[in-house]
Amino acid sequence: MADGRFAPSPTGALHLGNLRTALLAWLFARSDGSRFLLRVEDLDPSASRREHERAHQHDLAALGLDWDGPVLRQSERFALYHEAIDVLVEAGRTYHCYCTRREIAEAASAPHDHLPEGAYPGTCRTLARAQRAAREAEGRRPALRLRAGGVTVGLVDRLCGPYEGYVDDFVIRRNDGAPAYNLAVVVDDAAQRIGEVVRGDDLLATTPRQLFLAGVLDLPAPGYAHVPLVLGPDGQRLAKRHGAVTLAERVAHGDTPDAVRAALAVGLGLAEPGEEPSPATLLERFDPDALPRTPWVLPEALAA
Numbered sequence: 001m002a003d004g005r006f007a008p009s010p011t012g013a014l015h016l017g018n019l020r021t022a023l024l025a026w027l028f029a030r031s032d033g034s035r036f037l038l039r040v041e042d043l044d045p046s047a048s049r050r051e052h053e054r055a056h057q058h059d060l061a062a063l064g065l066d067w068d069g070p071v072l073r074q075s076e077r078f079a080l081y082h083e084a085i086d087v088l089v090e091a092g093r094t095y096h097c098y099c100t101r102r103e104i105a106e107a108a109s110a111p112h113d114h115l116p117e118g119a120y121p122g123t124c125r126t127l128a129r130a131q132r133a134a135r136e137a138e139g140r141r142p143a144l145r146l147r148a149g150g151v152t153v154g155l156v157d158r159l160c161g162p163y164e165g166y167v168d169d170f171v172i173r174r175n176d177g178a179p180a181y182n183l184a185v186v187v188d189d190a191a192q193r194i195g196e197v198v199r200g201d202d203l204l205a206t207t208p209r210q211l212f213l214a215g216v217l218d219l220p221a222p223g224y225a226h227v228p229l230v231l232g233p234d235g236q237r238l239a240k241r242h243g244a245v246t247l248a249e250r251v252a253h254g255d256t257p258d259a260v261r262a263a264l265a266v267g268l269g270l271a272e273p274g275e276e277p278s279p280a281t282l283l284e285r286f287d288p289d290a291l292p293r294t295p296w297v298l299p300e301a302l303a304a
């Protein structure tokens with residue numbers, strides 16, 4: 001048994017790529033007899049997040065994807081995240097970082113002997129008290145970074161195979177005081193006892209950080225299956241400009257939710273064009289080893 005989850009950020013409507021990831025996460029969990037949990041990743045307050053959250057749940061239900069137990073909301077769990085941050089601070093694993101976004105971009109693009117592109121080069125790692133005070137006097141508010149010590153962490157992804165990545169000193173508390181995504185995800189996946197994380201492969205590159213953090217916090221590490229992204233008919237990453245790519249838009253075009261699920265299933269090799277298998281039938285057919293490992297290019301008919 002490996003409990004699974006779907007953890008969308010309520011920043012907009014789910015598009016067919018997100019729905020395909022949700023379908024896969026559900027298939028991975030349910031085909032194994034495991035629980036499937038829903039988590040709302042709303043670390044960023046926004047007036048419309050409840051509306052998006054409702055729409056996400058409506059879409060999943062319309063596609064026939066059910067979930068267990070109450071939905072978890074990150075906005076209600078800050079105390080837990082701050083507890084984990086305190087543990088790291090007390091263990092001497094953190095430091096304040098005063099760098100602006102621009103300074104980080106500049107520093108990260110400068111050539112460093114051994115750092116991969118985009119990695120934080122540790123500018124604030126050894127600031128003296130006076131240097132910190134000077135930055136605070138300028139009105140800068142610090143983010144908190146984890147001292148990772150330049151380790152490389154590897155994993156064997158269920159779909160992508162062996163992968164390893166350098167772990168930089170990543171942010172665990174943002175400079176607005178909110179917990180950072182990587183921290184919240186690690187705390188929540190452990191708290192929800194997630195056995196296997198199924199999500200888009202745009203997050204594969206940050207997974208070594210999450211595994212490292214789970215280790216430092218002495219939390220169990222889940223397995224991972226990173227799902228290839230969906231591309232628009234033009235070969236670019238799927239986005240709004242590709243046309244009618246949300247469930248509501250497809251329905252407005254005359255598709256039923258069953259037809260949309262069927263189209264996703266065809267793209268996963270789980271259905272023939274023209275048939276509309278039920279979720280239960282998809283579960284019977286599901287074989288993780290037979291899943292396509294390359295991005296799915298949306299057929300023209302599904303974006304128009």
Ligand code: GLU
Nearest residue numbers: 007008009041185199203
């Ligand atoms: N909330 C993230 C997203 O919507 C997903 C994070 C995860 O699955 O770990 O992209």
